[in-house]
Amino acid sequence: MNRKRVTIYDLAKAMGLSPSYISKALNDYPMINIKMKEKIQMTAQKLNYKHNSYAANLRKGISRTIGVIVPNINKKFFSEIISGIENVCFENDYGLIICQSQESFEKECKAIETLIRQNVDCIMISITAETQSTEYLQNIINNDIILIQFDRYIENFNTFKVLNDNEFMAYEATRHLISKGYRKIAFLGWVEQLTINKLRIGGYLRALKESNLPSLIFDNAIQKERTAEVATKLLKSIEPPDAFVTFADHQALIVLQVAKSLGIEVPEQLGIIGSGNDSLTEITTPTLSTIDQKSIDLGKQAADLYFEILSKKLSKKTIIITEKIVPAGIICRESTMKF
Amino acid sequence: MNRKRVTIYDLAKAMGLSPSYISKALNDYPMINIKMKEKIQMTAQKLNYKHNSYAANLRKGISRTIGVIVPNINKKFFSEIISGIENVCFENDYGLIICQSQESFEKECKAIETLIRQNVDCIMISITAETQSTEYLQNIINNDIILIQFDRYIENFNTFKVLNDNEFMAYEATRHLISKGYRKIAFLGWVEQLTINKLRIGGYLRALKESNLPSLIFDNAIQKERTAEVATKLLKSIEPPDAFVTFADHQALIVLQVAKSLGIEVPEQLGIIGSGNDSLTEITTPTLSTIDQKSIDLGKQAADLYFEILSKKLSKKTIIITEKIVPAGIICRESTMKF
DNA sequence: CTGAAAGCGCTTACAG
């Protein structure tokens, strides 16, 4: 590999100046003669000089790079978060290195190793479903890298966190249905053991309790067939629910299909709310109400948090914020418009 | 920033050996005493030594990093491509730096600059809709960085390319509809000037010509309202089409809605095919036939291409392949099952 | 099999 680029030495030689002077000029040091500065920057451009980040970072001991680890980047939720992170990083002239754990703890560990070797300044991670051990995360901190967990995180592990408020999200969705006049609201949950699922159940129950309404919880109803099965069973029962809170748009859509096939009118006889604000939810008939998780914003918040920490660290102030909550919003469309 | 890590010097001191020897042991050089090698690797682990990629890359002049620039990573098509690229990179222990151009030529240029400074070994790019100039891309090549264009690319610019075959994609989709017995097939296109749109029209016309069928082309029917407007007008006309080829699932879904609202039976009276294989297309009633663009595979192919080029380059062989075509597939579901 | 020395391209105290 003989990628021979123009260096500050080349510029120095070409201009009869010292390399250190060139470096300062290029980095906008104040004590440089303004005329010279301009001249040097002109020449750099002309000679197609490219600053070598590796050399600078090695010298400075920082990388201006953030590493992100997510289970999958080809999921709307995560790709939006990354998009949000990327925007903020770009503005601050920070690079982003992306890794996918593919829900494998082993890949996750390898990704962490890689990012540490890459000398990243910060690692943002949403852990896999498998991740139990806190050892690798601790390793990040031991290497003086700022660790921010987002969305899926390890509890009882004291790091920075940026999270959706799942309890509140479920509470709001349930409240929304209640406010629209629905009275027997079924909950279609995700995997039972997941923390987020438990939190959602909590929010759901809280809303019901406030209005003295009965609960109807079905966990593990995330797979297509299972969702259809549960929805069918419930809607055919003697006292069917008059609404469903779900936490994925595809769940909501399946419920909608089942309802249609049984001749049940949505939203008149049945209210349905999904989650994720998939672009197709605007197009269905009826259009689907949905929980907007503000995932781009969540990514933005995570990146903002990093830069806050950084500035506090530089100014030696104590750091106060360790957890940010990004509130979800309810997007009200036809599927919950009983009135 | 006093991120003080363990270096090979620390290891050398701790073990009474030379840094260069440590380096060789850690890099699995053959001439090192096997016992020593093991001992050194043990100690490195114990002392929590982390190899510093920046230092190594600076010395070696390579980065083992690939830069990717896409308009938006929070679009299914692109995030899947990136996912495919990431998988291959991870296997080869290559890092990935992601940038979004947000369809802005300016941001695209800035991203290219950043990646060059980062010393990436390869840049994979899908250009913005604005991009006309070839100057920045040329700059990549001038810096001895391998350039691979994917999906959206500049024509008449001789670089490596990995593409969907848009002509063939449209041809196949149209053929599919013909084979199912549809005879008056309307084409709902994207922005008129786009190369891909022209290619698709070509494929559509080719299929029709083979079967001596009439054409019915409507460009700029990608926005929700416009799609609905065109579909409504056509379906209400005296001789309405009996099928629609579209190149986005949301277009297909809108057509489906319009048809339903007009009491037209799908697929009996009207065939519809979308594109993108959105997860919700499996859930609609009827389920939607769609063009599967194999985007994860496209990403994988792009990364594979890089590693092929690399190995050819190292073995000083001439490079032959410059363009890879990833064929799309038709996923046949209910919306085109006339028979 | 092991080590001394130079160098990758920058930046940063320090000196003038």
Next chain:
DNA sequence: CTGAAAGCGCTTACAG
């Protein structure tokens, strides 16, 4: 305002 020198943490010819 300008420059000489050291050093960031590695790797790699070269020598022994």
